[in-house]
Amino acid sequence: MNLILQVWRQDGPDSKGRFVRYEANDISDHASFFEMLDVVNEQLIEKGEEPIHFSHDCREGICGTCGMVINGTPHGPDPGITTCQLHMRRFNDGDEIWVEPFRATAMPVIKDLVVDRSALDCIIQAGGYISANTGNAQDANAIPIPKNDSDLAMDAAACIGCGACVAACPNASAMLFTAAKIGHLGLLPQGQAERNSRARGNCTNHGSCQNACPKEISVDFIARLNGDFLRAGFK
Numbered sequence: 332m333n334l335i336l337q338v339w340r341q342d343g344p345d346s347k348g349r350f351v352r353y354e355a356n357d358i359s360d361h362a363s364f365f366e367m368l369d370v371v372n373e374q375l376i377e378k379g380e381e382p383i384h385f386s387h388d389c390r391e392g393i394c395g396t397c398g399m400v401i402n403g404t405p406h407g408p409d410p411g412i413t414t415c416q417l418h419m420r421r422f423n424d425g426d427e428i429w430v431e432p433f434r435a436t437a438m439p440v441i442k443d444l445v446v447d448r449s450a451l452d453c454i455i456q457a458g459g460y461i462s463a464n465t466g467n468a469q470d471a472n473a474i475p476i477p478k479n480d481s482d483l484a485m486d487a488a489a490c491i492g493c494g495a496c497v498a499a500c501p502n503a504s505a506m507l508f509t510a511a512k513i514g515h516l517g518l519l520p521q522g523q524a525e526r527n528s529r530a531r532g533n534c535t536n537h538g539s540c541q542n543a544c545p546k547e548i549s550v551d552f553i554a555r556l557n558g559d560f561l562r563a564g565f566k
Contacts (some may be wrong), residue, residue: 334358334461335355335426335427335428336355337353338351339432340510350429352534353375354515363416364407368383384442392545394491396448398498399414399434401428401429412545434503435498436503437495448493459513461521483514485515485551486549487511490508490512490544491546493545494508495536499542501537504535509556513556516529530559532556534556
């Protein structure tokens, strides 16, 4: 498989970026997207050129560091996966593929396809926890939790904090990320004491975040967040 890549290259957050054309030749359709980039980088290194910088860690879709925009879609064209899980069989021989970093003021480009996602950490620091005394873990069955609540809490906790929702949102909002973090705490008994005080902000509900989320987290959690926010206003 031979491909044309248009890759965003940017030396740093204060530098002017640009798309650069590369050829990716003899790529196996069984290769992952990152394996394809590895091949291109090896060719660039052999030529004495600087390789393309991109973030990755687990390459198993669980760490959230691999985010990039491929042909205008965060994480690429396949739903419910991260970039590292995207395989080249999704493309056709001769395709032109545009690869760029997430676009959001809150996530500035560090270099090429690498962005600073630490703004999401600030959200966690602001309220992604419960105020409880530490100590030995309670027995798993000490506090009975309805199965529906526990299942929903697990659905929300599946968020890996990749930032795709921010990149997809026309407002560059992290509401789906925030709603997931608030949702999984607010659904459990331990999180009830701070449930209303934890809720901040509102959402215009475009729904683009849900479509881009690699863990397919529903905008229903944003509805729950909006409800908590309204209740907090009354209280």
